[in-house]
Amino acid sequence: MGYEFDWSSIPGALPYLWEGMIITLKITAVAVSVGIVWGTLLALMRMSGFKVLGWLAAGYVNLFRSIPLVMVLLWFFLIIPSVLVSLLDIPRSFDTRLVSAMVAFSLFEAAYYSEIIRAGIRSVARGQMGAANALGMSYAMAMRLVILPQAFRNMVPLLLTQGIILFQDTSLVYVSSLPDFFGVSYRVGSRDGRLVELLLFAGAVYFIISFIASQLVKHIQKRKTA
Amino acid sequence: MISIKNVSKHYGTFKVLTDCSAEVEKGEVIVICGPSGSGKSTLIKCVNGLEPFQQGEIVVNGISVGDPKTNLSKLRAHVGMVFQNFELFPHMSVIDNLCIAQIKVLGRSREEAIERGRKLLERVGLLNQAEKFPGQLSGGQQQRVAIARALAMDPICMLFDEPTSALDPEMVNEVLDVMVGLAQEGMTMMVVTHEMGFARKVANRVIFMDEGRIVEDAPKEDFFSKPRSERAQLFLSKILQH
Numbered sequence: 001m002g003y004e005f006d007w008s009s010i011p012g013a014l015p016y017l018w019e020g021m022i023i024t025l026k027i028t029a030v031a032v033s034v035g036i037v038w039g040t041l042l043a044l045m046r047m048s049g050f051k052v053l054g055w056l057a058a059g060y061v062n063l064f065r066s067i068p069l070v071m072v073l074l075w076f077f078l079i080i081p082s083v084l085v086s087l088l089d090i091p092r093s094f095d096t097r098l099v100s101a102m103v104a105f106s107l108f109e110a111a112y113y114s115e116i117i118r119a120g121i122r123s124v125a126r127g128q129m130g131a132a133n134a135l136g137m138s139y140a141m142a143m144r145l146v147i148l149p150q151a152f153r154n155m156v157p158l159l160l161t162q163g164i165i166l167f168q169d170t171s172l173v174y175v176s177s178l179p180d181f182f183g184v185s186y187r188v189g190s191r192d193g194r195l196v197e198l199l200l201f202a203g204a205v206y207f208i209i210s211f212i213a214s215q216l217v218k219h220i221q222k223r224k225t226a
Numbered sequence: 227m228i229s230i231k232n233v234s235k236h237y238g239t240f241k242v243l244t245d246c247s248a249e250v251e252k253g254e255v256i257v258i259c260g261p262s263g264s265g266k267s268t269l270i271k272c273v274n275g276l277e278p279f280q281q282g283e284i285v286v287n288g289i290s291v292g293d294p295k296t297n298l299s300k301l302r303a304h305v306g307m308v309f310q311n312f313e314l315f316p317h318m319s320v321i322d323n324l325c326i327a328q329i330k331v332l333g334r335s336r337e338e339a340i341e342r343g344r345k346l347l348e349r350v351g352l353l354n355q356a357e358k359f360p361g362q363l364s365g366g367q368q369q370r371v372a373i374a375r376a377l378a379m380d381p382i383c384m385l386f387d388e389p390t391s392a393l394d395p396e397m398v399n400e401v402l403d404v405m406v407g408l409a410q411e412g413m414t415m416m417v418v419t420h421e422m423g424f425a426r427k428v429a430n431r432v433i434f435m436d437e438g439r440i441v442e443d444a445p446k447e448d449f450f451s452k453p454r455s456e457r458a459q460l461f462l463s464k465i466l467q468h
Contacts, residue, residue, distance in 0.1 A: 130276050131313035135327035135379060136303025145326060149317050 009192040010201055013184075020184030021205075023098065027170045027180065031105035032163045038106065039113025044143070046118060057114070064111035070172050076104035077176040097178040101170075109166055116158050120151035157221045164213050168206055181205070227252045227383060227414050228273060233282035235268060242268050243279065244438045250383075255415045257425040257446070260435035261461060266418045267310075269435070270385050273416065274298075274305045287382055303331050306376030306384040310391050312368040314360035320347070320371050321356040324378045332379065339378070346374035350404050366397030373404055383414035390421055420465060426450065434458040 010017075045057035064072065080100040124147050132142035152159075171182035179187070182202055189198030228250040235243040243265045250256050258266045271277040273284055275291045275298045284291040289301050314323050324343035328334045334342070347353045350370040352363075360368055369389055376384060386405065390398045402424050409415055409428035417424070425432055425446055432449040434442040434457070441455045453459050 125311075125313075127309060127311055127313045128315065130271075131307075131309060131315075132327075133276060133299070134274060134302055134305075134307035134309075135375070136299050136331040137327060138299050141330060145330060146315055150315075153317060 003196070005197060006194060007197050007201075009188060009194045010197065013188040013198075016179075016184050016188060017181065020179055020181035023179065024167070024170050024181040026098070027101050027105055027173065028163065028167045030102045031109045031166055031170075032159075034102075034106035035109030035113045035166075036117070036159065038110035040117050040148070042110060042114035043117040043121060046114070047121065061111045061114055064108050065115075069108055069169060070175060072108050073101065073104050073172055074175055076100045080104075097173075097176045101173045101176065101178055105166065105170065109162070112162060113159070116155055116162060117151065120155035120158075121147060123154050124150045153224075157217050157224075160217045160220070161214065164210050164217075167213075168210060171206075227254075227287055228416065229283075229285040230269070230273070231283045231285075233269070233272060233279050233284060235272065235277065235279040235281075241438050243272070246282070246435075246438075246440050248433060248440060248443055250414060250416060252414055253412045254430045255409045255413075255417065255428050256431050256433060257429040258416065258418045258433045258435060259420060259422075259425070259461070260441075264435040265438040266435045267387050270387050270416055270418050273385055274302050274307055276302075276307075299331070303327070303379055304382050306379060306381035308369070308372050308376055308384065308386045308389045310388040312360070312365070312372045312392070314368055314372055314375070316360050319357050319359055320352070320363070323360065323371060324375050327375075328378050342378055343374070346377050347371070349377075350374045351400075364397060365393045366400045369393065369397075369401045370404055373401070373408075377408075383416070384408065386415065386417040386419065388418050388420075390419065422450075422462075422466060434461065436461075 042057045042060060045053040046061075048054060077097060077100050080103055081096040084096050084099070128146055128150070129139075129142055132146040133139075137145065170180060173180050174183050174186065177183060185198045185202035186195070189195035192198075228248075230246055230248045233243055233246045234241070246265075246269055248256070258270065260266050268277055272279050273286060273291065275296075279292060282292070286301060286305060289296055291298070291301065314320075315326070318326065321340060321343050324346065325336065325339040328339035328342060329336060344353060344356065347356055350373060352367055352370055352374070355363060355367065355371075360371065363371065373389075389405070390401050393401065398421070402421060405415070405417070405424065406428050417429075419425070429446045432442070432444060432446050433440055434449070434453070434455065436457050442449065442453060442458045444454070449458070450462070453462060
């Protein structure tokens with residue numbers, strides 16, 4: 001006796017699934033943006049020549065790269081809410097899970113981004129700093145106007161690829177039962193007894209979005225080398 | 227204008243420069259030559275502090291380069307430098323390459339910077355390339371843009387670090403022509419180069435370096451007709467044979 005697929009619960013659940021997707025995209029967007037900014041600072045700290053800053057940044061990167069993402073998420077779900085509530089006098093009913101997820105992903109991703117960005121900065125020819133300095137630019141000005149723009153241009157494909165991975169990883173927020181796209185799919189599936197269909201559907205959606213995005217990255221890469 | 231006094235530099239125990247001294251007066255053109263690894267590029271990069279040195283003193287226009295209190299950025303803004311590999315900023319158009327430091331370092335307005343930039347592009351014969359990116363230009367054109375970029379800062383002197391070494395032979399002259407023009411206008415120049423034709427034409431003095439030392443510092447007539455050191459004679463016979 002084969003399994004009878006029944007997709008009928010999906011159309012009615014689309015509005016909830018859409019809301020879940022919005023949460024997923026929000027977490028991705030925030031984590032990518034904050035991750036790149038904080039990752040850039042970490043990379044600059046590591047390359048600054050100030051030993052203490054370098055150690056701190058290296059310690060941070062190694063720490064986050066050596067622990068499973070799901071544990072980082074859990075810690076933040078447990079820690080951030082109590083911190084926020086006690087610091088900001090927020091009513092206990094306020095849902096801090098979304099903020100916690102954004103903070104956790106941002107901090108985690110920054111560790112990975114900083115390594116990409118460090119390699120990107122290294123990829124810019126050394127003479128460029130000399131030329132910028134020779135024109136009277138300070139180290140910071142040369143970084144901002146000359147080195148980083150080139151580094152980021154070289155890094156765009158890698159940064160986007162990391163963003164696609166992150167988009168998929170956001171499904172891990174299910175540990176906090178935050179209703180992201182995956183969470184909603186799971187809930188609708190269990191509610192209607194149609195978990196297999198809903199998870200297949202969710203998988204297909206993740207696949208399509210990620211696939212299109214990575215094709216886009218390939219396209220950008222091709223245009224850059226052309 | 228540029229005074230180099232007993233400058234020594236070493237990486238660990240390896241001596242790159244040993245007790246180098248030279249004076250450059252305003253309006254003088256000094257050519258520095260010597261075999262590769264003789265320290266000539268290092269010496270010229272010490273003049274604007276791109277390379278630090280451990281001993282001695284370099285004074286440019288009354289400002290000590292080695293003094294930790296010196297604002298090197300401020301000094302460099304008025305000392306033009308041209309590099310072997312051009313080092314234009316590849317992510318900016320030619321005109322932006324000429325404007326960026328004028329605006330961000332000298333504080334000129336964008337209009338003012340563009341006007342000055344266009345004037346200098348015209349001077350090096352590249353006004354029609356202003357909107358292009360460096361990667362779209364030939365090596366010779368890129369180096370002319372690099373010279374224009376340095377001139378846009380209204381430098382008090384210009385340093386050239388093997389400006390034609392990375393060029394295909396047929397492009398060497400277009401760059402040298404620009405440099406000769408500058409020299410004839412009275413720009414103070416220190417030029418590391420093997421182009422002895424350029425040296426003969428416009429140099430006031432030739433400095434010959436070997437193994438980190440200034441072996442000879444002579445007026446160009448003397449240098450080419452009767453170099454005193456054996457090492458310089460050997461070097462000249464080698465590069466002038468062809």
